[in-house]
Amino acid sequence: xxxxxxxxxxxxxxRNIADIDxxxxxxxxxxxxxxxxxxESDFSYNFLYTSISYNNNTYFSGxxxxxxxxxxxxxxxxxxxxxxxxxxxxxxxQEFLPNWDFTSLSLGxxxxxxxxxxxxxxxxYTKYFYTDGYDGFxxxxxxxxxxxxxxxxxxxxxxxxxxFGADESYQIVL
Amino acid sequence: xxxxxxxxxNFAVRLRPTVDFIIAKQSLAIEKIIFINRQRILETVNLxxxxxxxxxxxxxxxxxxxxxxxxxxxxxxxxxxxxxERKLKTTGFFSLSVGYLFDLHR
Numbered sequence: 469x470x471x472x473x474x475x476x477x478x479x480x481x482x483r484n485i486a487d488i489d490x491x492x493x494x495x496x497x498x499x500x501x502x503x504x505x506x507x508e509s510d511f512s513y514n515f516l517y518t519s520i521s522y523n524n525n526t527y528f529s530g531x532x533x534x535x536x537x538x539x540x541x542x543x544x545x546x547x548x549x550x551x552x553x554x555x556x557x558x559x560x561x562q563e564f565l566p567n568w569d570f571t572s573l574s575l576g577x578x579x580x581x582x583x584x585x586x587x588x589x590x591x592x593y594t595k596y597f598y599t600d601g602y603d604g605f606x607x608x609x610x611x612x613x614x615x616x617x618x619x620x621x622x623x624x625x626x627x628x629x630x631x632f633g634a635d636e637s638y639q640i641v642l
Numbered sequence: 643x644x645x646x647x648x649x650x651x652n653f654a655v656r657l658r659p660t661v662d663f664i665i666a667k668q669s670l671a672i673e674k675i676i677f678i679n680r681q682r683i684l685e686t687v688n689l690x691x692x693x694x695x696x697x698x699x700x701x702x703x704x705x706x707x708x709x710x711x712x713x714x715x716x717x718x719x720x721x722x723x724x725x726x727e728r729k730l731k732t733t734g735f736f737s738l739s740v741g742y743l744f745d746l747h748r
Contacts (some may be wrong), residue, residue, distance in 0.1 A: 512747065519741035523717075527733045529664065530719030531694030621644050638692075639666035 514551040519543050526561060537562035551579045553590075566599040573597075576610075588614045588625075596633075604634035653707045663698045670725055693724045702737070713739040 478585040521541045527533070546556035560566065576592035594608040608631045616623030627641045649654040670689045675682050703728030714739040721730040 503726055514745075514747040516744040517741060518744070519739055521737060521739040523735050523737045525733070525735035527719055527721075527735065529666070529723030530733055531730060541741060543680065566742075623644075635669070637667045637669070639664065642663040642665070 514548050515546070517543075517545045517547065535563050537564070547578075551577045553592075554579055568599050570596045570598045570602075584618055586616055586618065588612075588616070603633050604635040605631040605637065607631065647703075655703060656704050656706070657701070659699070659701045662696075662698045662700070663694060663713065664698065665692070665694050667692045668695065668724070672726060689725065694722045695724065696721045697717050709743050709745075711739075711741045711743070713737070713741075715739075 510568070519542070521543070523539050523541075526535070526537050526539045532567055539619065540560040541557060542553055543557040545553060547553045551572075553576045554638050555574045559569045561569055572594050574592055574594040576590050578588070578590040581587035581589070590610070592608075592610045592612075592613045594610065596606045596608070598606070608629050610625040610627060610629045614623055614625035624642070627642075629639045631637050631639070643657075645657040646654060650713040668691055670691055672687050672689060673684055674687060676685050677683070693708055696744040697724050699718040699720070700715055701717075703712055704715050706712075717735050717737060719733040721733070723730050
């Protein structure tokens with residue numbers, strides 16, 4: 469007999485740090501305006517991003533837990549050109565009880581390295597508040613480091629996470 | 643990877659396929675039969691393993707305007723069996739995301 473207890477929730481289709489620069493691109497993707505903004509404001513930014521994601525099925529570490537169910541992930545994030553970012557999110561499962569599994573609060577610092585901004589990193593902390601009082605993994609410290617080519621057509625990111633509470637674990641995503 | 647399929651002054655359509663390798667420490671509960679004084683006893687043993695758990699391939703297409711963005715993605719999981727897990731089947735799901743960006747700078 470064998471069971472596996474994933475400390476991490478189903479793959480959450482949230483916006484993550486690798487998407488922040490894409491968001492900026494989307495905000496300023498008219499290049500002329502981008503240049504104007506760059507001159508006028510030294511490319512400072514300050515925005516809220518709200519999103520809601522729907523996944524038509526739920527798997528844990530890619531594994532079928534035997535329950536076919538959708539999940540919904542709302543998210544509100546704040547990004548500032550100082551590098552500070554914060555978000556509140558959570559996840560709703562169709563079949564699990566309670567349906568609302570947890571609410572998470574994240575704080576982070578994002579920055580780029582080099583004039584061409586080919587390297588990006590983010591340091592973050594997330595606190596999880598589980599509806600059912602689960603206390604196994606209620607905190608996460610995450611470090612992401614990414615490299616991309618000049619035109620941003622290709623890139624790779626490594627994220628290392630240490631999760632802890634009454635229990636502890638760690639994860640690397642390449 | 644990030645392929646811009648269409649880009650005008652008002653919107654952009656992008657294809658951004660990703661491959662994620664998820665490597666994590668997991669706690670595994672394994673039940674095994676042991677013998678104590680010739681009696682069969684089922685014992686649960688907790689083991690920790692640090693290994694590749696899943697490879698996820700995502701192929702999202704996004705449509706972005708100045709404030710809105712819509713994303714439709716097809717996701718494929720290729721879970722890797724660890725320790726005594728039997729061969730795991732490939733799983734997949736679709737995702738839809740709608741986002742709105744409030745620019746507080748202006």
